[in-house]
Amino acid sequence: MTLRSISANSPVRRAHWHALGLSEEDLLKPKIAVVNTSSELAVCFAHLDGVAKVVKEAVREAGGVPFEVRTTAVSDFITGAASSGSYILGGRDLIPHDIEAQVEAAMLDGMICLTSCDKTPPGHLMAAMRLNIPTLLVIGGYQSSGKIDGDHVDIEDLFNGGVQEQLGVELKHSVDAMTKQAVRGPGVCAGMATANTMHCVVEALGMCIAGSAPVRANSEKMFDYARKAGNRIVDMVHEDLTPRQIMTDGAFRNAAAMVLAVSGSINAIKHLQATASEGGMDTDLYAIWEEMGHKVPTLSAVRPNGEVRIEQFEDAGGARAMLKQLESVLDTSVTVASGKTMGEDLADAEIGDAEVIRPLERPISPGPSIAILKGSLAPESAVVKLGIRDGSRPESFTGRARVFESTSDAMEAIEAGKLQKGDVLVLRGQGLKGGPAMGGGASFILFAIDAAGLAKDTAFVTDGQLSGLCLKGLTVAEVAPEGAVGGPIGKVRDGDTIEIDVAQRRIDVMVAQEEMAKREAVGTDFPVPATGWLGMYRDNVGSMASGAVLIDTKRR
Template identity: 50%
Template sequence: MRRAQWTALGLTPEDMEKPKIAIVNSSSDLASCFSHLDDIVGPLKQAIRAAGGIGFEVRTAAPSDAITSAGAAGQYILPSRDLIVGDIEVAAEGALLDGMVCLASCDKTTPAHLMAAGRLNIPTIVVACGYQPSGVFRGEHVDFEDVFLYAGHVASGRMTVADLAEMSSCAITGPGVCAGMGTANSMHIAAEALGMALPGSTPVLANGPRMWQTVAAAGQRIVELIDEDVRPRDILLPGAFRNAVTAMLAISGSVNTLKHLQAVAVEAGSDVDVYALFEELAPKVPLLTAVKPNGERRIDEFEAAGGTLALLRELGPMLDLDQPTVAGPTLGAAITAVAPVSSGVISPLDRPVASDVIRPLDRPLARHPGIVIVRGTLAPDGGVVKRTVTDDGVHRFSGPAKVYRSREEGIAGIRGGEVRPGQVLVLTGLGLRGSPGMGLTSAFVFALDGAGLGDQVAVVTDGQMSGLVNKGLVVAEVSPEGAVGGPLGLVRDGDVITVDVDTRTIDLDVPEAELAERRAALPALAAPTGCSWLSVYARTVSPLAQGATLSK
């Protein structure tokens, strides 16, 4: 049956004997993140055929945080990741394909591709398809992060809709992912640090020369990987995750990388506790770069300074350099190579010694961790805090709680003048099952900033934050979540909450007996019924410690 179908597609009898490779195209016309991916498929097919294989384009869901978050209060964002994994499984496993080249773009596509690689364990290369070029607004550089931030200023009345509309029309001048150290660029870098993207391929300007070099090299290399029988589980070893976590700490990457890397480990069958790795390594790994929103550097400057290869070379003494990569050589060999594209290393490391974009280990930008996991009576299983390179914000905050149960209710509270300096604002019921899908709460944080309250309050939530959020003291992804009986769901207005980033603690000052009474009165969370994707997700999602995978 396959031969009959493939003959109708133009394959010859000789083609039937060649490796069959999925070109995983997580593409959509809904967002500029993906608008260039369809044009990559043809050249990639040609590169695969020239190397002796046959490429088949397969499509998946293609969520964009900027677009897909509009509906259902952002609840579709995280669950879409696992939907992509299922899409890939159906296509690649159902057709018994031999390998995959995954065209990665917006936030959830890269972790989904890595998860699918771990699950299916067929030779795979992740190709990061690049960041978008930014624009100019009234004489100043502007990018998508600025639009995200100033939308909060509109919500609080400090900026007009007309001004925001003008800014948004200037911010993005081409395809690709957000031009900051958000989740997309962080996960592209993580893929290379894991060894699943070709060395020297991240980050990269969408449709730039190095992206096309990577596409050509990936088409050749995937056929070699199949011949060599090198599979993702040969690469996604504990040392690979340690390297990726080290890289994320050095760039102060997106807080979303914690759950995504944990999910990849689960799917790959790798016995790794990513959250524990972040806790162990955070005090040891210095900050070596300050790309927006962590500082003033731009992602194109990071690429020009040598990108991930340069970062990993500086981190060399802290890495497991014996880890294999999809290029064939070990990570140690890759970061010291100055070689042509045919070697699988995309670019040499000829950056100026004086470059200050990526610092050496002995001259870091800062020594405090950019990502901190806090624990305590309010978050027994942890919550995540993002810190800037300058780290000039509040480290310790104690105050009375003001509780909201949706981002819309919280934004209405800001507009209505309910929020007061000194409060700890609690957004609860937004976790994996309570939302379901983990509600996106970034709009609330930006609205606080727009109202001039960002540094006068603290925010604690079991929802998720955009990887671009870096405003004020925010503790996100508190676990266990409030809707399933976690302490966050027991907080009442006026309860005193204390967050101390330096001691990595977060505590609720309410007697345990009182909490027990509140917990007993809390109605059990009913499992949702029906066939909708969010209902299926809520019934099957595992806790954050298991990467929020669908393993229940």
């Protein structure tokens, strides 16, 4: 086959590569981008230089030429510090632009993306769809955590403890002690939060070496799969096996099944929709979610859903074992990174512990673990995470609205005891444009409601997003259209009655249509300033239905 990089071998290009030590023979080989999100800012990415070295060696062994390039690295807890966290989701969409400007611009033949914290897996998947050159993702793994007096402590405990301390709750272990133990090495947050959810999604989509996720960061297993990926990508280039051949409608259904079965992060929905949008697909992830939600119960209870630790999930077979348990409801005809069908790839998959990863006929909880709601408060969509449906969290609620325009105002009300049983706390101005990029810290409100002992007696509704660590009470997030673009949530007033009914997939504000039509939406003046990249994001971001991609990046 004719390689893209060979057809672009102008004299000046060859001169540059000769100066880098490439031989004439090298110039005829597949050129592979090793996309490295290494960063000294965050422990999530701190180990990736070592992974890149292993991948590059494997690419050379397989007959390719690796080129390491660096891109944006978004870590929620570090790069979420400024602008109320707006750079968290906003940074996701920098990644495919960054990759395009290097990998596509250089007309390389394939790429391997070293993927880690929450926004790098979707950013890499979006870039793969956009460029549509042979691509594999290498899973960077999850961090180790510590113990205090024999009690396990990880980032979820610290996040929760920090909010509880602010509200005056007496803690078993101090926040200072937990800070020193919660993170004990490189990699992403332990637990089935957004990062590990997305790592499992990558495997369900067929975009990594089978068996890659989840994995302990810097383990021999992680490096072994990095080597396999470096070897495999060269063959994928020769086979011309591209992302759009792998990430089909069937693959997205398989990914939805994975998220539902592990009760993963609700953020996966918009990330999958964004990936489909980048490929120019008409796939409706919200419709897929409803379809698969009727088929897929919860089969594993990794924290924050239950007490299973991510290490136990990995040891039980991880994402591959979960796919094996789900086999009867999957599209096993889809092609995966090996070049085989998923059914062929799963033929020798094993389940190491059928209590940790249960079969369909013996679930932990009925599905769906995540549901899509619509109604007069959310005409387009809203998302509710149900988790383990054991009756401990309400699934219907009718209450009076208590409306807030900022996280700080809502926190002050909770601290002052102004949130009462029967209230529906409405936090708006947190959406794609209002946030912008869903910044604003809605997750803190959820933990604060729980710390105040009100999780079972109130509901929380927001047009913002939630951390994958969040699973408290009845919470409806990502209400669309958002308040900042005139959505009904922007017209809700204190005292309005809000009804939530998960069984009916409804969320409604019980105000006459005529009255709602007269009201002006609050927050359409964008109270949070956004300049530079965030300003460009606010001006160009599409709707939740697009997965929040920037309008001009959609490939139609």
